[in-house]
Amino acid sequence: MLTIAILTWREGLRRKLLAAAVLLTILFLGLYGLGLYYASKEILADTSPMSQLQREIVISQLVSVGIYFGSFIVSLLAIFSSAGTVSSEIEGGTVYAMLARPIKRVDFILGKLLGHGCLLVLFAAFFLSALSAIVYCITGFMVNGIYPALGLFCLQPLVLLSVAALGSVIFPTLANGIIVFMIYAIAVVGGIVEQFGWIINSAAMIRIGIISSLIMPADALYRKIVHILLSFSGGSSLNFTQMGPFGSISEPSTQMLVYTAFYIIAAVFLAACLFRRKDIP
Amino acid sequence: MEEAIVTDGLTKYYKSKVGCEQICLSINGGQIYGFLGPNGAGKSTFVKMLVGLLFPASGKAWLLGKxxxxxxxxxxxxxxxxxxHYQDWLTGLEVLNLHFSLGRLDPSARHSRIAHVLEITGLTGREKQRVxxxxKGMQQRLxxxxxxxxxxxxLFLDEPTSALDPLGRKEVREIILEQKRKGKTVFLNSHLLSEVEMICDRVAIINKGRIIEEGPIDYLTGKTVEVEVEIGGRTPNLDAALEEACFSIAWAGEKGKALLSDKEDRARLAEIVIKNGGRLYELVGRQNSLEDLFVNLIREEGEKDC
Incomplete structure (x- = not known):
């Protein structure tokens, strides 16, 4: 398993996948930081009490935009880097010689997941840490609960990785990438619908959001992250920071996190079971 | 010597199509075994079942007693x-290191084993280049x-010389023969019948998923003898007499070719010609090649059951 994991890791580095992702992320963070700088410059200049609230709302909205798009980037990386976890090896023919070796198929797929997972976790950790540092340096705004949020931010790509790996046992690479992306899109749109559902108090819209979260919990994780990072201490009921499509009016429950953990385990288990008996003609 | 491969009714279907059906083989160790068949006959399907890439629909098999x-x-x-195909972003050396690790070998032997296989396959000096x-020939050597x-x-070799030039093919044949000298067993899938005939001890011929012939090459190619005849004064009586004696002759004027089941038939054929007033100018026997056997068998589409 470790041999395959190292091979996968090496592939990510050698094929410049991680390098390209980091480069584009730096570009994004640079652009984001620039935008944040000019936005906060105007706001920070006004020191009146009312503008203090405005300042917090605007900055938190900007932070949630940064986290939202960061989450999107990390998710896309997870989907497209792992859409061919198994299928690309089969399509490329590299799997034949490897599976003829004395290794269990379960070890093969777990090794692939371990290799991909490590790369994605590293990237996600880098992204959120960098984002938080930029926000603090430019605005002085310190996000709450950075460590639990970091853990959940790293968990997000693992959810998508597990589904992509499962799909790659069943579908060709291209089809799998599209399918997993569509499932992720359902979750994102469902999450936005749920947010509006809470604002206008629509039970149907909230239900849609919950169902989409059960289909793909990635967006629910994002809402949890935002809620952790931007929630007020002191029990203020006016949580403007949670409003808007990038916010999190209703905090996903702990049960949702437990569900997510089981979701990942179930997807990985199913992928391993299916791959164990898959014909590779 | 331990039996290298034993299969009992090994069968594989692809939806409604037969991949392999009721394959029964028992291959002793220390020999080179050829596995022949036309395209789509089931050769690669059979090998892939044995190495674990495909799962049989039914039947059993044992490799090296397990x-x-x-x-x-x-x-x-x-x-x-x-x-x-190997990971093209790796170097040849990295591919071999990968497979050494996957092979769960003694780490202390890594360097020597890799150096040895690079040498015998002619890749020494090229191992640090990316795949x-x-x-294509180098990739096959890798x-x-x-x-x-x-x-x-x-050792399972599925078309091991398909991408190699004649010199490369000769080198691979020598590698295979060396394996046999070391007491190893080589299972060789190949379209190149001349190559199989040169180095294999036994062959099996598969068609439409079933074994249609199996045995030592000498025995199989000696089973039939092709003779060329030149007979003057052919009459309908002579032709009828030959047909009655089950000699099937393909005529071109006075010359003809016949496939005889054993050498005694040559004497019988000559006797019939003389008795029926024909003049036997020529009767030349030609040893059947593996290709002749293969072509005749595939045309006949015979089957051999377990």
Missing amino acids: PLGNLAAKKRIGFLPENF RTYS GLASALLTDPDL
Whole structure:
């Protein structure tokens, strides 16, 4: 398993996948930081009490935009880097010689997941840490609960990785990438619908959001992250920071996190079971 | 010597199509075994079942005395796929290191084993180049090196010379013969009948998923004898007499070719010609080649049951 994991890791580095992702992320963070700088410059200049609230709302909205798009980037990386976890090896023919070796198929797929997972976790950790540092340096705004949020931010790509790996046992690479992306899109749109559902108090819209979260919990994780990072201490009921499509009016429950953990385990288990008996003609 | 491969009714279907059906083979160790068949006959399907890429629909098989899928047996097996592909972003050396690790070999032997297989496959000096820079022939050599890396007791080679030039083919034949001299077993899938005839001890011929003939090459090619005859004064009576004696002759004027089941038939044929007033100018026997046998068998579409 470790041999395959190292091979996968090496592939990510050698094929410049991680390098390209980091480069584009730096570009994004640079652009984001620039935008944040000019936005906060105007706001920070006004020191009146009312503008203090405005300042917090605007900055938190900007932070949630940064986290939202960061989450999107990390998710896309997870989907497209792992859409061919198994299928690309089969399509490329590299799997034949490897599976003829004395290794269990379960070890093969777990090794692939371990290799991909490590790369994605590293990237996600880098992204959120960098984002938080930029926000603090430019605005002085310190996000709450950075460590639990970091853990959940790293968990997000693992959810998508597990589904992509499962799909790659069943579908060709291209089809799998599209399918997993569509499932992720359902979750994102469902999450936005749920947010509006809470604002206008629509039970149907909230239900849609919950169902989409059960289909793909990635967006629910994002809402949890935002809620952790931007929630007020002191029990203020006016949580403007949670409003808007990038916010999190209703905090996903702990049960949702437990569900997510089981979701990942179930997807990985199913992928391993299916791959164990898959014909590779 | 331990039996290298034993299969009992091994069968594989692809939806409604037959991949392999009721394959029964018993292959002793220490020989080179050829596996022949036309395109789509089931050769690669059979090999892939044995190395664990495909799962049989029914039947059983044992490799080196262990049932299919046994990891201890897999450790003693080498496999060169027909569609050989290796990670093109790795160097040749890294590919071999990868397969050495996957082969669960003694780490202390890594350097010497890799150096040895690079040498015998002619890749020494090219191992640090990326696989994507290799020609097809070099990639096949790398595949062969990878298959030999674990010093396997049972080696599956699926079209091992398809991408090689004549010199390369000769080198591979020598490698295969060397494996036999070391007491190893080689299972060789090949379209190149001349090559199989040169080095194999036994062959099996598969068609439409079933074994239609199996045995030592000398025995199989000696089973039928082709004779060329030139007979003057042919009459309908002579032709009828020959047909009654079950001599099937393809005529072109006075010359004809016949396939005889044994050498005694030559004397019988000559006797019939003389008795029926014909003049026997020529009767020349020609040893059947494996290609002749193969072509005749495929045309007849015979079957051999377990």
